[in-house]
Amino acid sequence: MxxxxxxxxxxxxxxxxxxxxxxxxxxxxxxxxxxxxxxxxxxxxxxxxxxxxxxxxxxxxxxxxxxxxxxxxxxxxxxxxxxxxxxxxxxxxxxxxxxxxxxxxxxxIDPLAISLASVKTTPIDPGEIIRIARPIFQNAIAALHHERNTLREAFEAYFDSDTKKFIDYWFREDTQLELFCIAREIKAISDATLRRFFQIALSSIIITKSGGVSMAYDLAHTRPHKKEGKIPRSAIEEFQKRLKKNVKTIAKLNNLKGKGTILCSDAQAVSLRDDxxxxxxxxxPYASNAIDYMRAHKFSLVWFGYNIGSLSKKRSDYxxxxxxxxxxxxxxxxxxxxxxxxxxxxxxxxxxxxxxxxxxxxxxxxxxxxxxxxxxxxxxxxxxxxxxxxxxxxxxxxxxxxxxxxxxxxxxxxxxxxxxxxxxxxxxxxxxxxxxxxxxxxxxxxxxxxxx
Ligand SMILES: C[S@@+](CC[C@H](N)C(=O)[O-])C[C@H]1O[C@@H](n2cnc3c(N)ncnc32)[C@H](O)[C@@H]1O
CATH class of the missing domain: 3.40.50 (Rossmann fold)
Structure with a gap:
């Protein structure tokens, strides 16, 4: 067999x-x-x-x-x-x-791991993704070109001071606005499965070996360090490319016989039945935080509404x-x-x-x-x-x-x-x-x- x-x-x-x-x-x-x-x-x-x-x-x-x-x-x-x-x-x-x-x-227990694993294992109708993607890009581009001042004000009001400090250190001003308006559009998606799909595509252009659209280098290895002089690519363009790729792949998940479920839980007390x-x-994970997931994951989680303080606290749960x-x-x-x-x-x-x-x-x-x-x-x-x-x-x-x-x-x-x-x-x-x-x-x- x-x-x-x-x-x-x-x-x-x-x-x-x-x-x-x-x-x-x-x-x-x-x-x-x-x-x-x-x-x-x-x-x-x-x-x-x-x-x-x-x-x-x-x-x-x-x-x-x-x-x-x-x-x-x-x-x-x-x-x-x-x-x-x-x-x-x-x-x-x-x-x-x-x-x-x-x-x-x-x-x-890691919020990014849970989202990522869920997206990788949940079939979605690719037609829905394409239908939603259009207005996301249209609205984001319109806001960047025609409502820049209002956008900047909304951006300033959205983050607390520690999160803002983090963002200012690691992202260029242009990139900040691009990411903010894409994330804002994604946040408005009512269907949680679709919203997660877009969030992970956005996250994947930030957490890369070369630090993606941030000013960091080595994010994929959880050892971020700032690269002065780096000119990141346009976040909108990178996001668009990434979405196209992921839509093609996710379409194929619909044909699978197997199923997957992702649970947010501590491995020390899982809510599964005996036997x-x-x-x-x-x-x-390695002992003594040798691979510190949160150190890299916060680079994208801040755009999904998490603040730096709560993310730092969460590290002690790992x-x-x-x-x-x-x-x-x-x-x-x-x-x-x-x-x-x-x-x-x-x-x-x-x-x-x-x-x-x-x-x-x-x-x-x-x-x-x-x-x-x-x-x-x-x-x-x-x-x-x-x-x-x-x-x-x-x-x-x-x-x-x-x-x-x-x-x-x-x-x-x-x-x-x-x-x-x-x-x-x-x-x-x-x-x-x-x-x-x-x-x-x-x-x-x-x-x-x-x-x-
Ligand atoms: C080495 S990674 C697993 C990588 C995985 N094999 C893969 O292919 O992607 C270890 C994982 O353990 C998770 N972890 C740490 N503490 C945990 C806990 N208390 N409960 C459940 N997962 C935890 C981390 O968030 C991390 O995603």
Whole structure:
């Protein structure tokens, strides 16, 4: 039996050949054995096309190559079964589940990730998008040409002083007005699905490797720095180009048999029933905010009505945040405690941050265990990193924590990162041997099974 229906093959004819795998008839009965075998396969996928389907809608740091979730979903589930990613980011797992005729569920707390993953997995009538796009451009261009003073006044009144300061620092005056009037038109769209579609197209011209229409550079790597002398392109023109591209792609989502749902929820307490999920494929954030999503995402969220103050506050909700909380300190498993104590010998504050990370991941893994059906599997992809020179051994510690919450550890695969593709923070100023780069070159693929 093939895992991909003919209609889906036609839809995503650009899907790499290697991913048109045949479903292993044994996998339904022995997912544990299938997972063990998959973990020893090549999991790198370097050089493969990662921009097919809706995957190229928007940059997102540390996203999966789509072939990674695709491989596990193809072999470890049947069409119609439910695949969960509790830290879904840009929704790669959910998109792949849909392409493969499964039901994908994505969970995240980041407002941009939720919008992006929703847009990438929600079919829309392209005719509606085109119908709405026309007046958006007409009104925006008219306001820019004929009502500039009124527009400027509305702009000044809209943002609070901190948000305005941020915008003034990172965006040129012309761009500010362009973005403001496009965002204002988008805000007036009454249908939430359509509104989100336009917002994500707008966001994708800001959050790019080159900083898009902002004055920043390296936004896609969450390491923005200002590039003096940069002359950004016209936001209206870039937005128009982007919309055209996205409309073509979204039209094809309507043909998919699979379905997707994106939930705004904390992965430490998801509102899903016990024993309801057939497969989990996920990758948690790095410890100690090594990839700070909000640092880049605020560049577009400010245009959607968020203010800088509330966005900064939200950062502490992310797993791996730097702020130490007064929550009860859990006793973690032995090796994890040992790593935390090693770090504590060098920097006590950082050791608390690491304890917070592993404690939060303890709760996430407990939730994964709770919602997974018995005899089914979970795949957790985790990056290695160092804090104050101590290797925090996230692979080994999360494997230990997974076992502690009840999982059987089936195996640990490894993959080297394709730096160009997974969008890790690059060395600023081209310093390719920067410490941040050195500590993020490898990932561990932890395979778990819920035995009963
Ligand atoms: C490494 S990224 C996932 C990337 C994803 N695999 C992809 O392909 O796009 C980790 C995600 O975890 C999310 N996250 C952080 N804290 C969370 C929490 N408490 N609950 C749910 N998601 C969270 C972040 O917002 C981020 O989107």
């Amino acid at each position: 093939t895992s991909i229906e003919p209609v889906q093959m036609d839809l995503f004819s650009c899907v790499p050949d290697g991913s048109r795998e045949h479903h292993d008839p044994q996998s339904r009965d022995h997912p544990r054995e299938t997972l063990r075998r998959l973990l020893s396969d090549d999991l790198e996928f370097h050089g493969e096309d990662t921009g097919y389907a809706t995957h190229n809608f928007h940059a997102f740091p540390a996203r999966f190559p789509p072939q990674l979730p695709r491989k596990f979903i193809s072999y470890l589930t049947q069409p119609g079964e439910i695949v969960l990613d509790p830290m879904a980011g840009s929704g790669t797992t959910v998109v792949e589940a849909m392409i493969l005729g499964r039901y994908g569920i994505g969970v995240d 309801s999920i057939d497969l989990i494929v996920t990758s948690p 797993i791996g945040g730097e702020r130490i909380r007064n929550s009860p300190a859990y006793a973690l498993p032995e090796y994890t405690e040992y790593i935390i104590s090693q770090l504590g010998d060098r920097d006590l504050k950082k050791a608390h941050v690491l304890r917070r990370y592993y404690s939060e991941m303890y709760l996430c893994l407990s939730e994964m265990y709770r919602v997974l059906k018995p005899k089914r599997t979970a795949v957790v992809v985790v990056g290695s990193s160092t804090m104050r020179g101590v290797n925090i051994e996230a692979g080994r510690c999360l494997a230990e924590i997974g076992q502690n919450v009840g999982f059987d550890l089936v195996g640990i695969g490894q993959r080297r990162l394709d730096r160009d593709r997974r969008m890790m923070p690059a060395g600023i100023g081209g310093n390719s041997r920067s410490r941040i780069e050195e500590r993020m070159h490898k990932e561990y693929v932890l395979g778990f099974c819920k035995l009963k």
